[in-house]
Amino acid sequence: MHIPDRGLLEWLDDASTGRGLYYANGEEGWDFWSYRDLADLVLRTAGALVAEGVRPGDVVSLVQRSSPGFVAGFFGALAAGATPCSIAPPFAFQRADDYEKHVGRLFETAAPRLTLCDDESLERIRKVTAAQGLDEPVVFDAFVEGVEPLPRPLPLPEIALLQFTSGSSGFSRGVRISAQALRDNLTGMRRWLEWKPEYPGSSWLPVHHDMGLIGCLLNFVVTGCDGWMMQPDGFIRTPMRYLRAISERGVGLSAMPNFALAYILRRVKPADLEGLRFDSMRSLIIGAERIDPKVLEDFHALLAPHGFDRNALLPAYGGAEATLAVTGLPAREGWVVGTPDDETNGGDGATPIVGCGRPLEGRTVKIVSEDGEELPDRRVGEIVVTGVSIADGYVGDPGSASGTSLAEEGLKTGDAGFMDDGQLFVIGRLGDGLKVNGRMVFAESLETMLHQRGIPERRIAVLLGVRDGVPTGAAVFGEVKPGWRAVAHEVLAEWLGDAELLSVELPRGGIATTSSGKPRRRVIWSTLCAGGFAELTKPLTAD
Structure with missing residues (x-):
């Protein structure tokens, strides 16, 4: 099946009036934004940015929930020749002091020319930008009101995304993703998933995280498929709404970490699923953290009576420095577990490890020893990635606490794993053992x-x-x-x-x-x- 490559802004030229993004509202309904309407908003946003003095190569920070405004802010920055940078809104943190400390470092690193936010983020972000000596944030809706659209997009910036790492091993680091790397990753994911516009997607993942931003939202938009969008806290309150959308809207693609599958298992009972069908689900990407095989088995057991195919569960592996996806289980192959060769390597035999699939097109994965020598199958070492969609580097001081680094030999991930028959098995962070x-x-x-x-x-x-x-x-x-x-x-x-x-x-x-x-x-x-x-x-x- 041939899946074409598509430019990041190519969708603006052929934006559909019949397909688009559906946003969950508070009334159990969905607000529809066609791609034609979104394209118009993107060009208005680009016009507003240029009028405000944003120049090619400037950074535009986005502190917004998943929304039409976020889509317009992201692609509008690209259309204005600027670099978008998505930063977590306040809802992602439980304590205000933790949020302001975390976000303050991100703003210090990003040094944005302009910050777009939504109403609920304004006051908190205003404190942060003031402390950094940056211009006050502006609310998106007011920023674009009455603005003339840019007639056509400006040339793409060299850096199409400033993506922050999760910070699981220390402070988040800013990663510079080129326009070509972002395009290569989106194309690689579509070809891995055999993703076409007629397959609807669904996501509740936050758009400040690369799995929600690149893996879902950007893929939905650039591919041109319908996307059914929920907020992360909306999913936590009502996971059944997410499942009903899959059944009622014929959703074929989605993604989530392991903990979300476990959460559904705790919150949803078999009786809750009466009358629902999940035959349409072709690809449910599982990534971002260690995958528990029992959770996969139990999730399949819960949904299988309603048509869910075990082979639709697609474990994957990636990271910000690789733009996102590195490996993914091919459709219809079926996930497996494996164990390393303990006798020869002293690997972790505590639990079976779920395979995270095979390298995507244009990528190479190898396992190396502490001396940098490539190891054979089932020997545990560091995962090193080479090929397309590797980041250009870090912004500011890259630090070293995380163990991840960009070097001549490729992306040294700081993760431990092993290969077996061409498939990658990820164990955990080196240094967390x-x-x-x-x-x-x-x-x-x-x-x-x-x-x-x-x-x-x-x-x-x-x-x-x-x-x-x-x-x-x-x-x-x-x-x-x-x-x-x-x-x-x-x-x-x-x-x-x-x-x-x-x-x-x-x-x-x-x-x-x-x-x-x-x-x-x-x-x-x-x-x-x-x-x-x-x-x-x-x-x-x-x-």
Whole structure:
């Protein structure tokens, strides 16, 4: 099947009046914006940016929820020759002080010429920009009101996206994505998924995260398919609305991390699905974090009586420095699990690892040792990526805490994994592990086992490292419940041998996370080692 390459703004020339984006409203309905209407708004936004003095190469920050205004802000910046940069709105953070500290660093890095926001973000962002000495943010609707559209787009900027990393291993870093890299990644994803305009998509993922922005929204728009859009907090309140949209609208493509599948399993009962059908779902991309095979099996068991195909579950792997997608399971192949060769490599044998598919077109993935030598199948090492859609570099000080780097030999991801028969199996972050009796054990593997034994995701994080010269494993709880300590002790004691075991008991919501919800392990570990949790830390016991 031939899937054509498409330019980032090509859709403006042939924007459909019959297809477009449907936004969930508060009345169980959907507000429709045709691609023709969106194209007109994009060119009005571009005209407003140029009139405001935005010049080619300037950065335009977008602090907006998923909305027609966000689409117009993103593509309008490109049409004005500027570089869009999506920054998390306040709803993505639980505490105001955490938000302003996080966003302040992003604005310092991005140094935007202009900031577009929505009404609910204005006051919070105004404080941040004032502290940075930047111009006041402007509300999108007022910014474009009455503006004449740009007659035609200006040439694309060299850097088409300033994308921030999730910050799971430290502070978020700004990654420069070229126009060609973004185009290559979108094309690679469409060809992997055999994605055509007639297949509707659906997403509730935040548009400040690369999976929601590139994997869903930009692909919907550039492909020209119908897109059914929900807000992240809307999905959390009513996951059934997301499932009903798939059934009622014939949605064929969507994406989400593992935790969202687990959330659906907790919130949705078989009886809730009566009368729904999921035969239309061709591709449900699963990525952004470690994938639990039991969650995949249970999710399929829940939806299979209603026509959901097991082969529609497509594990994938990627990251901001690769624009987004690196590997993905081909349609109809069916996901599998694998284990590394422990006898020869000392790999993590704690749990079976879900395969994350094969390299997309134009990309090469290899596993290397600490000495940089390529390793054979089933040997654990660092994942290194080469080929198209690799980022041009970082903005400002790239730092080194995350372990990810862009080098001559390619993108050194800082992730541990292994290859088997051409498929990539991802274990976890290098540096988030501990060698026990000659074998590496990774924090994400232990967390997977804890989730399988009843501790929900986002309520526990496992930290591994050497503290004061002593190998240490810590279970960090967000509002610990009866029985959780015993479960954590059983798992950590089995896999960590003689390591010191600690329990850090924080209030609910106290586990520091990225804007996409992943635990910021290295930040938490640094706080633990510095004594920041002294009054909340005690030995982890079976009691």
